[in-house]
Amino acid sequence: MRRQEAGTAGQALDVAVPRPVEGVLAINRGLARFRDLGLVVAIAAVAAVTAVRSPQFATAANLQRIMLDISLLLLVATGQTMVVLTRNIDLSVGSVLGLSGIVIGFMLKDHPTMAVPFILALGAGLGLLLGAINGALVSWGRVPAVIATLGTLTVYRGLVFIHSGGQQVNPQDVPRQLLQVARPGGLGLPPMVLMALIVAVAGWVVLRYTRTGRAMYAIGSNPDAARMRGLQAGRIIFLTYLISGALAGVAGVLYAARFATVNPASAGTGFELQVIAATVIGGTSIMGGRGGIPGTILGALLLGTIANALAVSGVSGFWQRAVEGAVILAAVAVDAVIRRQAVRGVGRRA
Amino acid sequence: MLKERLRELVQHNGYELLLVLLLAASMAFSASLSPYFLTVTTLFDMTSQFMEIGLMALAMTLVIILGQIDLSVASILALVGVVFGLMNERGISLGVAIPAVLALATVLGLINGWLAVLFRLPALVVTLGTMALYRGVGQILLGDRSTYGFPAWFVSIDFRYIPGTPVPLPLVIFAAFAVVFYFLLHRTTLGRLVYAVGNNAEACRFSGIAVDRLQVMVFGLSGLMAGTAGLMMTSRFASARWDMANGLELDVITTVVLGGTSIFGGRGTIVGTVLALFVIGTLRYGMGLANVLPQNQSVVIGVLLILAIFVPEAWRAWRARPRRTARRGGEAPAQVAGGKAG
Numbered sequence: 094m095r096r097q098e099a100g101t102a103g104q105a106l107d108v109a110v111p112r113p114v115e116g117v118l119a120i121n122r123g124l125a126r127f128r129d130l131g132l133v134v135a136i137a138a139v140a141a142v143t144a145v146r147s148p149q150f151a152t153a154a155n156l157q158r159i160m161l162d163i164s165l166l167l168l169v170a171t172g173q174t175m176v177v178l179t180r181n182i183d184l185s186v187g188s189v190l191g192l193s194g195i196v197i198g199f200m201l202k203d204h205p206t207m208a209v210p211f212i213l214a215l216g217a218g219l220g221l222l223l224g225a226i227n228g229a230l231v232s233w234g235r236v237p238a239v240i241a242t243l244g245t246l247t248v249y250r251g252l253v254f255i256h257s258g259g260q261q262v263n264p265q266d267v268p269r270q271l272l273q274v275a276r277p278g279g280l281g282l283p284p285m286v287l288m289a290l291i292v293a294v295a296g297w298v299v300l301r302y303t304r305t306g307r308a309m310y311a312i313g314s315n316p317d318a319a320r321m322r323g324l325q326a327g328r329i330i331f332l333t334y335l336i337s338g339a340l341a342g343v344a345g346v347l348y349a350a351r352f353a354t355v356n357p358a359s360a361g362t363g364f365e366l367q368v369i370a371a372t373v374i375g376g377t378s379i380m381g382g383r384g385g386i387p388g389t390i391l392g393a394l395l396l397g398t399i400a401n402a403l404a405v406s407g408v409s410g411f412w413q414r415a416v417e418g419a420v421i422l423a424a425v426a427v428d429a430v431i432r433r434q435a436v437r438g439v440g441r442r443a
Numbered sequence: 444m445l446k447e448r449l450r451e452l453v454q455h456n457g458y459e460l461l462l463v464l465l466l467a468a469s470m471a472f473s474a475s476l477s478p479y480f481l482t483v484t485t486l487f488d489m490t491s492q493f494m495e496i497g498l499m500a501l502a503m504t505l506v507i508i509l510g511q512i513d514l515s516v517a518s519i520l521a522l523v524g525v526v527f528g529l530m531n532e533r534g535i536s537l538g539v540a541i542p543a544v545l546a547l548a549t550v551l552g553l554i555n556g557w558l559a560v561l562f563r564l565p566a567l568v569v570t571l572g573t574m575a576l577y578r579g580v581g582q583i584l585l586g587d588r589s590t591y592g593f594p595a596w597f598v599s600i601d602f603r604y605i606p607g608t609p610v611p612l613p614l615v616i617f618a619a620f621a622v623v624f625y626f627l628l629h630r631t632t633l634g635r636l637v638y639a640v641g642n643n644a645e646a647c648r649f650s651g652i653a654v655d656r657l658q659v660m661v662f663g664l665s666g667l668m669a670g671t672a673g674l675m676m677t678s679r680f681a682s683a684r685w686d687m688a689n690g691l692e693l694d695v696i697t698t699v700v701l702g703g704t705s706i707f708g709g710r711g712t713i714v715g716t717v718l719a720l721f722v723i724g725t726l727r728y729g730m731g732l733a734n735v736l737p738q739n740q741s742v743v744i745g746v747l748l749i750l751a752i753f754v755p756e757a758w759r760a761w762r763a764r765p766r767r768t769a770r771r772g773g774e775a776p777a778q779v780a781g782g783k784a785g
Binding site: 230234235236237239240241243244245246247248250251252253254255366369370373379380409411412413414415416417418419421422425426429430433 | 558567571579696744746
């Protein structure tokens with residue numbers, strides 16, 4: 094009886110709405126490709142102009158510096174993309190990075206011989222714990238994501254100060270084997286860069302090809318429908334926070350490897366904004382359900398390239414913040430305009 | 444009769460009463476830490492430290508009731524301070540500079556609202572961009588230095604009092620604005636519209652309410668208040684830098700949300716915001732007296748923010764929990780998890 098009803102309802106739906114829905118889906122796909130192309134062009138343009146203007150841009154050492162900077166951003170932005178796809182947000186990632194860097198950094202002072210995978214696992218474990226607190230608050234505590242992670246942003250940063258007692262992790266405290274992670278290794282790339290790439294590709298596969306990944310899109314796209322369809326929204330949102338936390342925790346360790354110094358006041362402070370910027374510039378909608386990892390990779394690349402370009406072309410460092418802000422606005426505005434034009438086009442055709 | 448009145452009071456103003464209790468508790472806590480706390484001069488002087496947050500929180504209450512958020516307020520504050528300082532350095536009279544920077548702040552706020560409306564974007568994204576942009580422009584204009592040399596009549600506003608009383612000027616200014624915002628939100632058509640749009644923007648649009656214009660106006664107002672706060676802070680520090688009030692937007696949002704304004708819009712009061720401002724201010728000041736570092740104070744504020752949302756929500760959920768007797772035939776209430784303001 095019930096099944097029959099569902100069948101007829103489905104048929105009615107098929108008759109009523111196929112063309113516009115198909116059209117919008119096609120637009121989403123086409124647009125994603127179009128805007129990815131746009132980002133590639135933008136990155137290439139920035140790189141080309143800078144390479145012509147300043148000879149030290151296109152050197153191996155500088156390219157490696159860009160890759161190292163981007164890999165931290167990309168790692169954390171991969172987790173953030175999943176959170177944002179479910180129509181949530183994780184503002185605490187910068188503080189998680191800082192707390193992980195400080196806690197693990199101080200641990201290394203006493204145990205300098207720990208193996209690198211073990212150190213990374215410790216960072217991931219700490220991040221997992223902090224992410225679990227975020228996820229529990231949002232999924233089961235019913236605290237809105239903005240509020241919950243705004244709160245934990247402050248709390249985790251406070252814990253950084255309490256744990257460090259205002260002391261920083263100094264270069265002599267960071268053991269050699271960890272520093273190697275940020276030096277060129279296999280394939281000529283620093284292991285850290287490879288890790289970020291592997292994580293991003295894994296995130297892409299999860300989001301695109303697994304049931305859980307598709308559920309993330311479904312929940313962000315239409316929470317009520319996803320719930321009626323039987324998706325365990327709470328669990329999946331919790332999972333995205335676990336992933337985001339764990340990756341930020343790993344990034345904290347890699348931060349120590351990259352800079353050999355972890356300062357409680359500056360490590361990861363404001364990083365959440367760059368991470369969200371990379372995600373949003375990459376075309377992931379802050380309203381959830383739309384976007385993905387390929388865009389985030391390009392978003393991180395664009396931000397990293399611009400930051401480096403400003404630095405090497407001798408433009409005052411003071412410009413970086415304003416340019417970043419303008420890039421965020423331009424990216425979301427262009428996206429919105431193209432989207433509206435495209436949807437209007439479908440309306441005319443249908 | 445009295446009992447009924449009391450019950451009504453508790454039912455309608457439960458959250459505000461909770462805040463009053465919190466305020467009393469934080470004052471008792473501070474008083475227990477230092478014998479100097481419960482003196483009239485201390486109590487009044489302490490307020491000057493958080494009046495800028497208060498000014499911005501008044502307008503932010505409207506923004507959040509509208510279902511939006513403005514992350515750029517602290518950046519507008521800083522840019523106003525920088526531009527004001529540069530105008531002063533160029534010898535422009537403050538009689539011209541003050542209205543000019545207030546107009547600038549309003550325009551910056553209007554740009555936020557206008558961009559969100561024009562591109563149909565959540566204000567969260569737009570103000571994330573302008574937060575970096577506005578502060579960045581201040582950084583370009585002033586570089587890594589401070590600007591000072593303001594005339595004597597302008598600086599140290601926190602050391603000026605209503606003659607013959609211990610009431611400092613920033614508190615007076617805040618109180619005046621609080622009254623204005625109270626009437627604006629609770630006694631005017633515009634205020635009712637803010638609630639209406641926050642509850643259901645689509646329905647308002649179909650009812651012929653100029654939703655977009657309202658949103659742009661409210662963001663303009665938020666900019667104006669950030670500008671006012673910028674002037675106050677510049678006067679208090681007698682100097683301005685591009686990185687002044689860095690991260691202060693979080694304190695402003697915390698204040699509004701702790702004051703009982705729903706981050707999803709449609710619910711909130713000016714009284715709640717004012718009470719929350721004093722709860723946070725008293726707590727911070729008390730902890731300062733007890734030599735708690737500012738960063739550690741933030742932990743307490745952060746926990747308070749989360750608890751302020753979590754506890755009433757958990758209480759409501761517990762009250763509305765499905766009872767055994769009612770389970771037959773009825774479905775469990777739909778769970779609402781996740782979601783965010785945007």
